[in-house]
Structure formats: structure tokens, C-alpha cells
Amino acid sequence: MTDGTMRWAGRGTEPEAVERFYAVIPAGGIGSRLWPLSRADAPKFLHDLTGSGQTLLRGTWDRLAPIAGPDRVMVVTGRAHRAAVEQQLPQLADRNVVLESEPKDSSAAIGLAAAILERREPGVIIGSFAADHVINDVRRFRRAIVEAISVADAGYIATIGIVPTEPAIGFGYIEAGERLEVPGAPSALAVTRFVEKPDLETARQYVDSGRHVWNAGMFISRADVLLDEMAKTKPDLVAGLRRLAEAWDTPERGAVVDQVWPGLEKIAIDYSVAEPAAAEGRLAVIEGDFSWDDVGDFASIAKMQSGGRTSDLAILGEHARVLADSSSGVVVTDRDRLITLIGVENIVVVDTEDALLVTTSEHAQRVKSVVDALKISGRTDVL
Amino acid sequence: MTDGTMRWAGRGTEPEAVERFYAVIPAGGIGSRLWPLSRADAPKFLHDLTGSGQTLLRGTWDRLAPIAGPDRVMVVTGRAHRAAVEQQLPQLADRNVVLESEPKDSSAAIGLAAAILERREPGVIIGSFAADHVINDVRRFRRAIVEAISVADAGYIATIGIVPTEPAIGFGYIEAGERLEVPGAPSALAVTRFVEKPDLETARQYVDSGRHVWNAGMFISRADVLLDEMAKTKPDLVAGLRRLAEAWDTPERGAVVDQVWPGLEKIAIDYSVAEPAAAEGRLAVIEGDFSWDDVGDFASIAKMQSGGRTSDLAILGEHARVLADSSSGVVVTDRDRLITLIGVENIVVVDTEDALLVTTSEHAQRVKSVVDALKISGRTDVL
Numbered sequence: 001m002t003d004g005t006m007r008w009a010g011r012g013t014e015p016e017a018v019e020r021f022y023a024v025i026p027a028g029g030i031g032s033r034l035w036p037l038s039r040a041d042a043p044k045f046l047h048d049l050t051g052s053g054q055t056l057l058r059g060t061w062d063r064l065a066p067i068a069g070p071d072r073v074m075v076v077t078g079r080a081h082r083a084a085v086e087q088q089l090p091q092l093a094d095r096n097v098v099l100e101s102e103p104k105d106s107s108a109a110i111g112l113a114a115a116i117l118e119r120r121e122p123g124v125i126i127g128s129f130a131a132d133h134v135i136n137d138v139r140r141f142r143r144a145i146v147e148a149i150s151v152a153d154a155g156y157i158a159t160i161g162i163v164p165t166e167p168a169i170g171f172g173y174i175e176a177g178e179r180l181e182v183p184g185a186p187s188a189l190a191v192t193r194f195v196e197k198p199d200l201e202t203a204r205q206y207v208d209s210g211r212h213v214w215n216a217g218m219f220i221s222r223a224d225v226l227l228d229e230m231a232k233t234k235p236d237l238v239a240g241l242r243r244l245a246e247a248w249d250t251p252e253r254g255a256v257v258d259q260v261w262p263g264l265e266k267i268a269i270d271y272s273v274a275e276p277a278a279a280e281g282r283l284a285v286i287e288g289d290f291s292w293d294d295v296g297d298f299a300s301i302a303k304m305q306s307g308g309r310t311s312d313l314a315i316l317g318e319h320a321r322v323l324a325d326s327s328s329g330v331v332v333t334d335r336d337r338l339i340t341l342i343g344v345e346n347i348v349v350v351d352t353e354d355a356l357l358v359t360t361s362e363h364a365q366r367v368k369s370v371v372d373a374l375k376i377s378g379r380t381d382v383l
Numbered sequence: 384m385t386d387g388t389m390r391w392a393g394r395g396t397e398p399e400a401v402e403r404f405y406a407v408i409p410a411g412g413i414g415s416r417l418w419p420l421s422r423a424d425a426p427k428f429l430h431d432l433t434g435s436g437q438t439l440l441r442g443t444w445d446r447l448a449p450i451a452g453p454d455r456v457m458v459v460t461g462r463a464h465r466a467a468v469e470q471q472l473p474q475l476a477d478r479n480v481v482l483e484s485e486p487k488d489s490s491a492a493i494g495l496a497a498a499i500l501e502r503r504e505p506g507v508i509i510g511s512f513a514a515d516h517v518i519n520d521v522r523r524f525r526r527a528i529v530e531a532i533s534v535a536d537a538g539y540i541a542t543i544g545i546v547p548t549e550p551a552i553g554f555g556y557i558e559a560g561e562r563l564e565v566p567g568a569p570s571a572l573a574v575t576r577f578v579e580k581p582d583l584e585t586a587r588q589y590v591d592s593g594r595h596v597w598n599a600g601m602f603i604s605r606a607d608v609l610l611d612e613m614a615k616t617k618p619d620l621v622a623g624l625r626r627l628a629e630a631w632d633t634p635e636r637g638a639v640v641d642q643v644w645p646g647l648e649k650i651a652i653d654y655s656v657a658e659p660a661a662a663e664g665r666l667a668v669i670e671g672d673f674s675w676d677d678v679g680d681f682a683s684i685a686k687m688q689s690g691g692r693t694s695d696l697a698i699l700g701e702h703a704r705v706l707a708d709s710s711s712g713v714v715v716t717d718r719d720r721l722i723t724l725i726g727v728e729n730i731v732v733v734d735t736e737d738a739l740l741v742t743t744s745e746h747a748q749r750v751k752s753v754v755d756a757l758k759i760s761g762r763t764d765v766l
Binding site (some may be wrong): 036065108202325326337339340341342343344347349351353354356357358359360362363366367369370373374379382 | 485709757
């Protein structure tokens with residue numbers, strides 16, 4: 001346990017919400033590598049992929065609502081998912097549901113939230129957090145966010161970098177530089193650069209260097225700072241987002257959305273903001289010493305469930321009935337029929353009503369290419 | 384092609400039925416190694432396991448009816464399977480359907496058929512053939528049966544031994560001895576002994592010896608000879624069977640069945656007849672130079688489908704939809720949902736409505752032990 005944890009525990013109360021902070025959860029993305037569980041109409045964030053009994057989205061809410069306050073969490077999602085999101089998050093305020101008429105990637109989603117919140121509350125600090133990641137130590141997470149908010153208050157765009165526990169090749173990395181002297185953020189470092197998913201050898205070098213952390217895709221900054229940075233690279237996009245924000249809380253919203261949304265550029269916030277800001281020295285990283293996973297594929301689920309051991313069989317599914325003999329890997333099912341495994345190791349079995357997947361942990365990343373093949377062949381009934 | 388084959392082909396007509404011969408098909412046995420496809424209510428012989436479009440039972444009929452004549456094929460099966468059997472074999476005469484009130488193994492099934500047929504037609508020669516084996520060369524099969532009938536006519540119990548193509552460990556073997564001088568049966572040899580499924584090293588020695596053939600479980604003999612041989616080891620069983628036969632074609636049948644059937648000893652015909660007769664020098668073997676398989680497990684299905692290659696993926700199922708990438712083995716399904724395989728080799732996937740099996744060719748024999756485990760744990764809903 002850390003000092004912070006002990007102090008909180010000692011008080012005997014839950015920590016209070018952090019002032020001026022708004023959490024933004026962009027809940028988009030199907031999670032193609034988790035097909036056939038994740039679908040267009042049942043994306044990854046609406047599944048329980050940890051066996052906790054709750055969806056990843058709900059887990060994200062439960063982490064963020066105590067930090068920001070339950071009335072200060074905004075969800076940006078597709079119109080098709082509105083009902084599911086509201087069902088998962090009954091405390092979510094109507095005004096904090098931002099519906100996209102079509103997906104426009106993370107710059108538009110987070111940028112729109114920033115623009116709306118900045119109009120409502122000038123000077124607000126926002127943090128954006130994927131709806132479908134898993135974090136186990138909520139107190140350490142909170143501590144990192146509190147530091148990041150101090151850094152954001154000082155004008156930086158802050159991100160949380162996860163201390164690597166292994167040379168993972170499925171994540172991007174952040175290379176950290178000099179320590180920043182920001183009050184309230186003793187562990188903040190300048191970001192030298194972002195690097196894409198490396199090969200294994202490069203990943204090993206990163207981990208050995210001690211200067212690289214995993215990019216968990218969390219960005220904490222003042223809303224106006226974020227928009228200003230985005231405007232440097234994507235002025236048209238930000239102009240569109242500001243027009244949307246201006247109309248958002250008025251009767252004009254629908255008309256302006258219809259007019260502006262289709263023309264917004266689709267681009268990930270990593271490219272529109274994070275990388276350019278890093279090059280300018282405006283990006284800071286707080287090291288997060290908690291366990292984190294983006295649940296990128298079924299191998300990741302197997303690993304999380306088994307606590308890193310490879311000899312176990314992880315089973316996910318409320319009604320799962322599995323009989324296994326000399327088998328390891330992961331079974332994910334939303335059915336109740338009997339699944340029998342005999343002598344299969346590191347197997348991945350995903351059983352849904354209309355599609356079955358059998359692969360291995362080693363090949364779990366290739367699931368996406370199957371989804372692409374299904375799209376190309378027109379078999380969209382199972383996508 | 385052989386001389387025999389060419390002669391038949393040269394005539395331009397189908398060969399005629401063989402006189403005095405009756406084919407008996409004991410259609411019992413669930414085929415536990417083929418679970419979850421084979422079930423108590425859908426045993427192996429009622430499945431198409433070759434991709435031919437017809438059940439194994441129907442394939443057996445199609446092989447035998449031209450040899451014996453369609454009105455001279457008798458099927459011994461369980462009461463529960465009567466409708467399915469009659470649906471598969473519309474030409475099967477009512478009097479040739481023998482229903483078992485409970486399974487009593489092969490001595491009772493074949494012995495009862497022998498006793499009924501001997502009463503109806505003294506001196507009849509019967510051949511018994513499993514309902515769930517696969518034979519590809521029907522003309523060579525017929526030629527072997529014709530030889531076996533000559534041997535049976537000379538007072539022997541004949542069996543067909545399959546010339547091994549590999550050191551299989553899933554079959555029993557027959558060790559052949561001296562050539563028998565029986566007119567019309569130039570390839571008949573005396574049987575020295577039957578041997579159980581060997582280990583691989585022993586199987587290799589058998590194949591190298593040139594004196595061992597696979598025991599395909601086919602027995603051809605005069606009905607009275609078979610019963611007399613059985614009576615030497617199991618007099619009570621044969622007495623019961625004779626009582627049943629006496630009443631069979633009379634209004635007393637039901638009462639006698641109720642009285643006698645429950646007390647019949649359960650024993651395989653290999654032990655009650657074949658092994659003792661071999662020891663006495665009463666057993667002859669005709670070498671069958673046709674391809675044969677008892678479809679004992681899913682590995683056997685995969686091998687048959689792939690023609691012996693291991694790199695292929697065999698797919699069985701009328702409505703199967705399979706998308707495979709870098710995968711080999713066998714998929715068996717009675718469903719139409721999409722099955723996707725990625726990077727799994729020698730895999731066995733069997734997809735049914737209420738149970739899914741995932742194993743490998745190597746472990747296919749272990750399926751039976753799973754069925755046993757399910758029985759013990761009371762999960763009989765999927766058996």
C-alpha cells in the first residue's frame with residue numbers, strides 16, 4: 001500500500017471529487033479483435049470482459065464518477081448505443097450524453113466534449129478515458145489523475161503512461177524526458193515522443209530503458225488548451241466543433257449537427273494533438289503504477305483472467321458450462337450450452353448465437369483480419 | 384482394377400443377388416467417441432459422417448441390398464430408433480425389422496437374427512455387418528463376401544480382414560494362418576487368433592508380418608453353425624435366443640420377449656463366438672483389399688475426408704459455414720452458424736445445438752472419457 005492509500009483509508013471516508021474536473025468517456029469502436037463477441041450492435045464497451053459481472057463501460061464509470069463527481073462525467077457515443085449506455089449508467093445526466101450521428105474518430109469525439117464543456121464552464125479541466133479499458137487499482141489511478149490535473153492546470157496536456165510489466169507489442173509507448181517542476185505533480189515528466197506498437201526486440205529495449213511507458217490513451221488538460229492545440233493542426237475541424245458547441249445547448253443543435261457533423265475530419269487525437277504537442281514540449285506524462293489493459297484481443301482476456309499464468313483456462317460468461325480436460329486458454333460465451341475442451345492449449349473459443357471462433361492466444365490479433373474478410377465478402381449479418 | 388471387377392463391368396449389368404444369403408445389420412451403439420454429434424437419440428449410424436449426403440446406415444444398406452437382395456436384409460435395432468431406421472430404409476421389409484427392448488450387445492443381436500432366420504429358412508447363410516462402418520469399393524467388398532459365403536457353405540465361420548494400410552492402433556487385428564482349400568474361396572485363410580487393439584510398436588510388427596489384417600467385425604456363416612458355436616460357450620444365451628425365435632413370428636412374441644430378453648447375457652460376439660471358434664480352427668478369414676473404416680472417432684473422419692493428408696480442413700455438415708485461415712483438421716456441424724478457425728492445426732470442432740466440442744486429432748479418442756464423465760456427473764441432457 002502507498003502513503004496516499006493509507007491516508008485515505010485512515011480517514012475512513014471516500015475521497016471527495018476533484019474540483020474543476022470533468023471526465024469524458026468516448027464510447028465508440030466496435031473492438032474488431034474481439035469478434036464475434038463484439039459486434040456493431042454490441043461493441044466491446046458493453047461487454048463484461050473481466051468476469052466482474054459488469055460491463056467495461058460501467059467499470060469505467062465506477063472509476064471516474066468518484067473523481068469527477070457523478071454529474072461531471074460526459075459520455076460521447078453513437079446514437080445506436082444511447083439506450084444501452086443509459087441503461088448501464090443510470091446516474092448519467094441527460095446533458096452529459098453526447099450522441100454522434102456517425103463515427104468521426106477520437107479528435108471529433110473528445111474535441112466536441114471539450115468545446116461543449118468549455119462553453120458551459122470556462123477553464124474546465126477535462127480528462128478523456130476510453131470506455132473499454134481495465135484498471136484494477138482505482139486508488140493509484142486516482143492519484144495519477146490528481147497529479148495530471150495539477151499538470152493540466154499549469155497549461156500542459158497531461159497523459160498517464162503505464163509502467164510496463166513486460167515488453168508488450170500490442171501497445172504504443174511514450175518516451176519520457178526531463179522532470180517537470182509542477183507543484184502537486186512530483187512525478188510529471190516531459191514527453192519526448194510517442195512511438196507506435198513496436199516489434200518485440202524494440203519493446204524489450206523500451207522496457208530496459210526505463211524511459212518508456214505504455215500509452216493508455218488518457219489525456220487530461222484544460223479544454224481550451226486541448227482545442228487550441230488541435231486548432232494548430234486541424235483548424236477546420238476545431239472550427240466545426242466550436243460551431244457545434246455554440247449550438248449544442250440551444251434549439252439549433254439538430255440543424256447544426258446535420259450541417260456540420262458529416263464534414264468533420266476523421267482523425268485520432270494522437271495525431272491531431274498528442275504527437276504535435278509532444279514535439280512542442282506541451283505534453284506531460286504521469287507514470288501510472290497500476291495495472292491497466294486495453295483488452296485488445298482474446299489473448300489479453302486470457303492473460304488478465306489467469307493473472308499472467310498460461311496454464312489456466314479462463315472462462316467468461318454468466319451462463320457458461322465448460323468441461324475441460326488438459327486444456328488452457330480462454331472460453332468466452334454468452335450461451336449456456338456445454339463447451340467441452342480436450343487437450344487444447346492456449347486455445348481461444350468464443351461462442352455466440354450465430355458465430356463461433358476457435359483460435360489460439362498466439363493468433364488472437366488476427367481476428368481483425370477475419371472481420372475484414374467478412375466485410376469484404378458481404379457477410380455482414382454476423383458483424 | 385481386378386479381374387473380377389473387370390468381368391462385372393464387362394457384362395454391363397449389376398451383379399445379381401447371391402443365393403441363400405441374408406444380410407444382418409445390427410444397428411446399435413451410440414458411438415461415444417463421436418459425441419456430441421452421436422447421442423443416445425441420434426446414434427452414429429444415423430449420421431452422415433462421410434459427406435456423401437447419406438447416413439452410414441443407408442450406406443450400409445446400399446452395399447448389402449444388391450448382394451443379398453433388398454428383401455433379404457435384416458436390421459436389429461433399438462425400439463427408439465425404429466422410425467429413423469424405417470425412414471432411412473424405406474425398402475426394409477417389416478418382418479426384417481428386429482427391435483430390441485434394451486441393448487444386449489452383439490451376441491444377442493446377431494444370435495437372435497440367426498435364430499429367426501434359421502427357423503424361417505433352414506440352412507440360410509447370414510452375414511453380419513455393422514451399421515456404421517464405411518467402405519468405399521463396393522465391388523471388391525462384394526467379391527470378398529462371395530468368397531466368404533463359399534467358406535461359410537463349407538461349415539466355417541468366415542470373417543473379412545482388411546489389409547492394413549498403416550499400423551493403426553484403433554483397430555483389433557486378426558492373425559491369419561494356413562490357406563484353406565475351399566472351392567470358390569481362393570484367398571481364404573485359417574484364423575490363428577484375434578488380437579486386441581495393439582500399441583504402435585506392436586501394430587508396426589503386425590503390418591510388417593504380412594499375416595495380420597484388421598478385424599472389421601464382419602461374420603459370415605450358416606446361421607445354425609453360428610448358433611452351435613455360440614452354444615458351446617453360452618448355452619443359456621442361445622437357449623433364450625431359440626425360445627425368442629420360436630415365438631417371433633407368432634402372436635406370442637411380445638410375451639416371450641418380455642420374459643426372456645431381460646435375462647439375456649450381454650457379451651460381444653467376438654468373445655462368445657469368434658475367439659473360441661478361432662481356437663478350434665473353425666474360423667476363416669478372407670482378405671478384403673478395399674478401403675474400410677469404422678469411423679471410430681473424429682480423427683478418423685478427418686483422415687477419411689482428407690484422403691490421408693493432414694494439412695487439409697475437412698468440413699461435414701449440410702448447412703456448414705466455415706471460414707478458416709491457416710487451419711487443418713475437421714469441422715462437423717449440424718448447424719448453420721458461422722464457424723471461424725484461425726491458426727489451429729489438426730483441430731476437431733464439433734458444433735451441435737446444445738454442446739460444442741473442441742479437441743485435436745491426437746486427443747480424439749479421449750472423447751469417450753468425457754462422455755463417461757458427463758454420465759457420472761448426471762449431465763445426461765447432452766448425452
